[in-house]
Amino acid sequence: xxxxxxxxxxxxxxxxxxxxxxxxxxxxxxxxxxxxxxxxxxxxxxxxxxxxxxxxxxxxxxxxxxxxxxxxxxxxxxxxxxxxxxxxxxxxxxxxxxxxxxxxxxxxxxxxxxxxxxxxxxxxxxxxxxxxxxxxxxxxxxxxxxxxxxxxxxxxxxxxxxxxxxxxxxxxxxxxxxxxxxxxxxxxxxxxxxxxxxxxxxxxxxxxxxxxxxxxxxxxxxxxxxxxxxxxxxxxxxxxxx
Amino acid sequence: xxxxxxxxxxxxxxxxxxxxxxxxxxxxxxxxxxxxxxxxxxxxxxxxxxxxxxxxxxxxxxxxxxxxxxxxxxxxxxxxxxxxxxxxxxxxxxxxxxxxxxxxxx
Numbered sequence: 001x002x003x004x005x006x007x008x009x010x011x012x013x014x015x016x017x018x019x020x021x022x023x024x025x026x027x028x029x030x031x032x033x034x035x036x037x038x039x040x041x042x043x044x045x046x047x048x049x050x051x052x053x054x055x056x057x058x059x060x061x062x063x064x065x066x067x068x069x070x071x072x073x074x075x076x077x078x079x080x081x082x083x084x085x086x087x088x089x090x091x092x093x094x095x096x097x098x099x100x101x102x103x104x105x106x107x108x109x110x111x112x113x114x115x116x117x118x119x120x121x122x123x124x125x126x127x128x129x130x131x132x133x134x135x136x137x138x139x140x141x142x143x144x145x146x147x148x149x150x151x152x153x154x155x156x157x158x159x160x161x162x163x164x165x166x167x168x169x170x171x172x173x174x175x176x177x178x179x180x181x182x183x184x185x186x187x188x189x190x191x192x193x194x195x196x197x198x199x200x201x202x203x204x205x206x207x208x209x210x211x212x213x214x215x216x217x218x219x220x221x222x223x224x225x226x227x228x229x230x231x232x233x234x235x236x237x238x239x240x241x242x
Numbered sequence: 243x244x245x246x247x248x249x250x251x252x253x254x255x256x257x258x259x260x261x262x263x264x265x266x267x268x269x270x271x272x273x274x275x276x277x278x279x280x281x282x283x284x285x286x287x288x289x290x291x292x293x294x295x296x297x298x299x300x301x302x303x304x305x306x307x308x309x310x311x312x313x314x315x316x317x318x319x320x321x322x323x324x325x326x327x328x329x330x331x332x333x334x335x336x337x338x339x340x341x342x343x344x345x346x347x348x
Contacts, residue, residue, distance in 0.1 A: 038332075045335055059255045066259035071290065076258045078297055083306055086250045090257040096293055097265045102286050104269020113270075122266040177346050180339030183317025186301035187338030190321050191331045193294035196287070205288060206295040213296030217304040226296040233292035237285030 024146045028136050032150035039070075039128050040158020042188070046073055047166025049185045052176035053081025057167050064163040068156060069126055071096045071192055078185060079223040088223025095230045103130040110144050124152025205236060317342030 043064060050060040055077055063073050072093035079089040104125045110133065113121050129152035136143035173179050197203045209229035216225035302318045303309055317338035324334045 041332065042335075055251055055255070059251055062255055063258065066255075067262040069262050071294065072258060072262055075293065075297065076254050078301055080251060080254050082300065082304075086253040086257060089254045090261060092293060092297075093258040094261040094265065095289055097262045099286055099290060100262070101265040101269035102283075104266050105272065108270045111270075118270055119267070122270050123263060125266045125269065177313070178343060180313075180317060180341065180343030180346070183302075183314040183321075183342030184335050184339040186298045186314065186318050187321035187335050189294050189297045189301065190318060191325060191334045193291060193298065194325045196291050196294075202288075202291055205291050209292040209295040210299035214299040214303055214309070217300055218307055218309065222300075222307060226293060226300060229292040229296040230289050233288035234285050237288045238281060 025136075025139050025143050028132075028139065028143045028147050029150060031135070032132055032147050033154055035128050035132055035151050036154025036158050039155050040162050042070065043159040043162030044166035044169070045184060045188050046070065046077075046159075047163040047168075048170035048173075048176075048181055049074060049081075049166075049188070050077045050163075051167045051170035052181045052185075053077040055080075057164075057171065060167045061160070061164055064160045067093070068123060068159070069093075069097055069100055070159075074185065074188060074192075075226075078189070079226065082222045084221065084223025088221075088227060092223060092226050092230075095227070099127075100125050103127075106130060107133060107148060110141060111148065121148075121152075124149075124156055126152070126155065128152075128155050205233065208232065313342045313345035316345055 046064065047060055050063065050073070051057070055063070060077075063076065067073050067076070075096050076089045076093040079092050080086065104122060107121070107125060107130060111121050129148050132151040133144045133148035136147040170176065170179075170181065173181075176182055193206060197206055209232060212232065213225040213229050216228055219225075220228075298318065302314050303311060305312075320341040321334045321338035324337050329337070
């Protein structure tokens with residue numbers, strides 16, 4: 001696939017900096033591929049969770065192919081699996097997807113791509129591709145691009161492959177509780193939020209959000225308690241804090 | 243009932259996918275100066291913390307709108323300990339699943 005080459009966005013007015021595979025820093029390639037495989041592996045957990053929540057194999061696969069953002073995917077199946085409406089599921093997933101937009105903002109001036117290539121770039125703009133790209137900053141723009149594309153497509157391939165594997169596994173398992181899937185999903189969320197809890201402020205917000213959502217659960221319909229905590233985050237972030 | 247539920251799932255799948263892509267594409271297409279607004283950056287950092295924590299709570303101790311304490315809480319508690327011990331993500335998820343499954347079966 002052409003889009004899988006190391007430096008697909010090169011041709012537009014981009015002379016003298018052509019990067020060949022052999023020239024890409026080996027560390028960048030190694031890091032991209034190891035991140036791709038490790039993260040892709042968690043697609044298994046998503047595939048299983050999605051089936052357990054009542055989504056079909058096709059729907060599960062389409063979520064990984066089209067949505068392609070782990071937290072958002074877990075959110076839609078988590079909310080709808082718990083009986084929430086499609087709208088609250090989409091809202092939660094989309095609120096979690098805002099950060100991909102900001103990653104795009106960060107990556108666009110580095111990638112400088114248009115047309116179909118921008119479509120591909122947008123689709124693989126996620127935590128990991130952006131993270132690896134920014135991690136190569138000291139090695140220069142070419143290494144950043146290579147890290148972005150390699151990790152983006154790498155995760156895309158592994159994530160989709162392991163999604164199908166997890167979904168088929170869950171279909172074969174039957175009762176999700178008997179295999180601990182009911183605890184694996186919140187544990188997956190916990191693992192996603194953990195690295196973001198840098199200080200007391202973040203930990204406080206996390207604890208408060210958890211309590212608010214649990215407290216509201218018997219009162220308002222499924223999905224809404226989770227969205228309510230986003231308002232909490234907006235209110236806290238709005239008030240100036242250095 | 244059955245038919246409407248299946249349709250709702252499809253709405254969820256398509257809707258989530260459309261918005262997810264639109265947000266990504268928008269980021270690649272708007273001027274970079276938006277990135278410099280500190281308030282936007284701050285809120286953006288806090289939203290995932292709030293939503294993911296809320297999801298942890300709701301998925302661990304509620305079921306169909308009711309508070310329920312069961313094997314899931316034990317599983318997530320083990321995951322918490324694993325994270326505190328800096329275990330890799332995979333170990334975290336598996337240890338939660340195994341704990342919950344064992345308790346469910348006994």
